Amino acid sequence: MYKLQPLFKSVGETPHPSCVYKMKKISDHFNNNVTENNGTDCDAQDSATPNNCEVEQLEKRWTEITSRLQRLQSELAAIKTGSSSGLSSFIDAGERNFQDLVIHASPSNPPHSLPLLRERMEKLGVPVYARTHVHSAIAGNKLLSDTLKSFICSDSRLERSQAHMAITLIWIKAGDGEEPSLVVSPSSQAVAINGEANIARYLARFVPGLLDYENQPLKAAQIDQFLDLTESTAPLGSRGMKRERAATLQSLDSTLSSRKSLEETSNEIGLVDFVVYSALVNSCMEKEIGKNVRAWMDRCRSTVKQATAPSDSKRSILENYLKELGIAFRTVEHPAVFTVEAMMEHISHLAGFHAKNLLVKDKKTGKLYLITARHDATVQLSQVSKIIGAKELRFADAETLEATLGVQQGSVTPFALLNDAQQQRVTFVLDGQLWDEKNGKDSYLNFHPMTNEATTSITVAGFKIFLKATGHEPVIIQL
Numbered sequence: 001m002y003k004l005q006p007l008f009k010s011v012g013e014t015p016h017p018s019c020v021y022k023m024k025k026i027s028d029h030f031n032n033n034v035t036e037n038n039g040t041d042c043d044a045q046d047s048a049t050p051n052n053c054e055v056e057q058l059e060k061r062w063t064e065i066t067s068r069l070q071r072l073q074s075e076l077a078a079i080k081t082g083s084s085s086g087l088s089s090f091i092d093a094g095e096r097n098f099q100d101l102v103i104h105a106s107p108s109n110p111p112h113s114l115p116l117l118r119e120r121m122e123k124l125g126v127p128v129y130a131r132t133h134v135h136s137a138i139a140g141n142k143l144l145s146d147t148l149k150s151f152i153c154s155d156s157r158l159e160r161s162q163a164h165m166a167i168t169l170i171w172i173k174a175g176d177g178e179e180p181s182l183v184v185s186p187s188s189q190a191v192a193i194n195g196e197a198n199i200a201r202y203l204a205r206f207v208p209g210l211l212d213y214e215n216q217p218l219k220a221a222q223i224d225q226f227l228d229l230t231e232s233t234a235p236l237g238s239r240g241m242k243r244e245r246a247a248t249l250q251s252l253d254s255t256l257s258s259r260k261s262l263e264e265t266s267n268e269i270g271l272v273d274f275v276v277y278s279a280l281v282n283s284c285m286e287k288e289i290g291k292n293v294r295a296w297m298d299r300c301r302s303t304v305k306q307a308t309a310p311s312d313s314k315r316s317i318l319e320n321y322l323k324e325l326g327i328a329f330r331t332v333e334h335p336a337v338f339t340v341e342a343m344m345e346h347i348s349h350l351a352g353f354h355a356k357n358l359l360v361k362d363k364k365t366g367k368l369y370l371i372t373a374r375h376d377a378t379v380q381l382s383q384v385s386k387i388i389g390a391k392e393l394r395f396a397d398a399e400t401l402e403a404t405l406g407v408q409q410g411s412v413t414p415f416a417l418l419n420d421a422q423q424q425r426v427t428f429v430l431d432g433q434l435w436d437e438k439n440g441k442d443s444y445l446n447f448h449p450m451t452n453e454a455t456t457s458i459t460v461a462g463f464k465i466f467l468k469a470t471g472h473e474p475v476i477i478q479l
Contacts, residue, residue, distance in 0.1 A: 099165045099206065102183045103199065104192075106174035107143035109238060109282050111196045113274035114152050117203055117210070118167065120271065124209045129163035135172045144171060165207075179232050197227040200275050210271055219263075226262050226272050230279035238283050246288065252276075253290035260299065260399075268399045269300055277301075302403040314406065314450035318415050325469055327462040333454045338410040340375050347455045352444025353434055357412040359401050359426070360384075364391035368404060372414050372447075373431035377479045387477050388429060406450075413448040414463075415456070421470040428467065430474040437461055 105111050118128050130152045134144060152169050160166055181192035182199045193202055204211035211223060229236045235248035255262070263270045277300040280289070289297065315331075322329050334346035340356050347354060354375040361368055369388065373379050381393040398409050404426055405412070406419035420426045434445055437460045445463050449456040458466070467474060 098163075100185065101166065102168045102170065103180055104170050104172045104174075104183075105180035106178055107138065107141055107148055107171050109174070109178060109180070110148060110151065110278075111169075111180045111199065112278035112281055113196055113200060113271070114167075114169065116274040117200060117271065118152055120210060121165070121203070121207050124207060126165060126207055127163045128165050128167060129160045130167045130169070132169045133171070135170055137173045138171060141171075141173075179238070195231055196278055197230045197275050200271055201227065204271060223263075223272055226276055230275055236276065236279040236283055240283065245284065249284070249288055249290060249293060253292045256292040256296045260296065268397060273300055299399065299403060315454065318418060318449050318456075321418060321469075322458070322462075322466065325465055327458055327465055329456050329458045329462070331449055331454050331456045336410070336453045338452065343452075343455070344375065347446060350444070350446050350455065350457055352446055352457060354446045355414075355431075355434065357414065357447075359396045359405065359412055360393040361396045361400065362390045362392065363394050368396060368400070368426045369393065369429050370405070370412075370414065370417065370426050371429045372434065373479055374433060377431060379479065384429065384477065388427075388475055411448050411450060411452040413450065415447055415449055415466070417467070417470045417472045420472070424471055426472070428472040428474045430476055432476045432478045435460065435474065435476050 103111070103114070118130050121128050132149060132151045132153060134149065138144065148171065152167065179195045180199065181194045182202065183192050184202075193199060201211075211220075228234060229248060231237050232239050234240055235244040252262075261269055262272045262276060273296075277297060280293070280297060319329070319331070332347060332350065337343040337346065340354075344354065355372050356375050356377075356379070358371040358379065359368065360371060360381060367390070369390070371379060371384060385391065385393045396404075401412065402408060404420055404423075405416035407413065407416045414428065414430075417426065417428060437443060443459050443461075444457050445460060446455050446457050448454065
């Protein structure tokens, strides 16, 4: 009794969504009926024209949507595999949503995670224009050291118009323990994002790859658990209860007894570590911290130190050191390179030997070795192990590289032994052909000057003076 005949028999079923923009409007059905009854088709022709235009517009829009969906799917797949190349939809200059971020913070409670966040975003291929300013009200504040005045700075050669994100940190006068705050759109946003943990959460969701909330729910819950500890009234916050802080520090010390990072799936210092480390620096005293937490904080501190020193500053320190030793050198700038092949495209015209550099670690003893060889030489770690008397050599991780030599992956260089002059933790292993003094063009050696955006040439004699000054007598091997 409830079955009814279709109102419009001529309107058939159309599959969705592939043909959604080809469906005719019901009004056209009425127009066609009127045309048949009146015996003329001029009205139908007039009405079909605007409908065809709408179909074309819908078809164009649908094509754009499906193309966008495909890019998002590629991006998601890249994030799951840990590849930053999937950020094309974010980095695409034609489609990017430029973010203008302003962060207000007190010099008594600095957001120590911010330089690390900026560095990690740049590693993921997101150009960041970052600058630090001081509000006039605290211009003479004793807490404003030179480090804080240049707390977060991007590459001086990057212009604001070239960046996909601009971060402006402003030191302001604030109450004791007041948290940093983020304004996403300074001209229109009324409510700020408060707290270092929430700032990190925002950036992590805006830049795929900083944190993996979506793909691993259990990991996301653990991440939030650690970040929540740093809120202002939480145990590790600036206004947290002392008794609760003691219990939390004891739990952290137990957690870090079996791993090097708070992120369970990685031994490298990550985003969660940065935020928790910052909270501990601002709220805890040395006597409250246990042995494992202290060792973890030392690793974080070393990473922070490297991130807050721009690559051009590291290069300047090296060049000044070479000048003090009376070593002549010449530096050629080029685009950033991460492989020997990419490097040779820009510096093959330079006279002398070009090198590849490997930081490795003895699996049994933990001893570190920096191996420098000709760029086209074959380096077999098993063979090198036998020559130098090591048990089993493995590549050192990025954290160890930054902590010992003070450079990032892609910028490894024997010049970085300058950063190991005091502790002498690295043994230098050198290809014999790079040690013999020769005449003519073969008397030059070419290495990165602490950054992979330039190459510095010095003579073999000058390199020997440098190694002697840093206290690194090389182990010479023949390859």
